Amino acid sequence: MSRRCDLTGKGPMSGNNVSHAKNHTRRRFLPNLQDVTLMSDLLGRSFKFRISNAALRTVDHRGGLDAFMKKAKDAELSPDALKVKKDIAKATAAAATA
Template sequence: MSRRCELTGKGPVTGNNVSHAHNKTRRRFLPNLNDVSLMSETLGRTFKLRISASALRTVDHRGGLDNYLLKAKEAQLAPNALKIKRELEKAQATA
């Protein structure tokens, strides 16, 4: 399972551990990922996603999963989230 947020595309980044003596060793900074179930109001069902804590706050701020996905750029979405976005667009076009 990759350590990448399905909504924002955030992943691990690298940096340095710097000791008191100023020795530098490489390390990884991992995103704060959580397994959550988010409800789609338009589709009327829940989706299990692995997203970062900051993405969860952004979803709440934008008013839910539907609004977030419709405003999100397709390049940063994971294939699973992109499939949900396409279903949303199709459901809105028929409604």
Template sequence: MARRCELTGKGVMTGNNVSHALNRTRRRFLPNLVKVTLISDALSRPVKLRICTNALRTVEHRGGLDAFLLKQADADLSPLALGIKKEIRASLAA
């Protein structure tokens, strides 16, 4: 399973550990991913996603999963999130 947020696309970054003597060794910065179940108002069902905590805060700030997905760029979303976004658009159009 990829260490990537399904809503924002945030993934693993690399950098250096720098010691007091300025020795540099490579390291990885992992995103803070959590498994959450969010409720979609348009679909009237829960959706399980693996997202970073920053995305969770943004979802709450924007007013829920539906509002977040409709505003988010398609390039950042995972295939699962794109499918949910398509279902939300279809239910709102009907």
């Protein structure tokens, strides 16, 4: 399973453990990923994502999944999240014409 956030693309980083004696050993910093179900108001459906805690806070801050997806960059989204973004864009365009 990939340790990458579906919405922000945040992944593992590498760095050093530094002991008191200043010995450096390589280590990985893993993102804090959570399995969550987010609800889309426009589509009336829920979607399961594996996202970081920071992304979850950003989704809440922007006002939900629909608002987050409107501002999200395509390069950062996973293929599943990209499909959801396109569905939301279609629903928004249909609602604007009706």
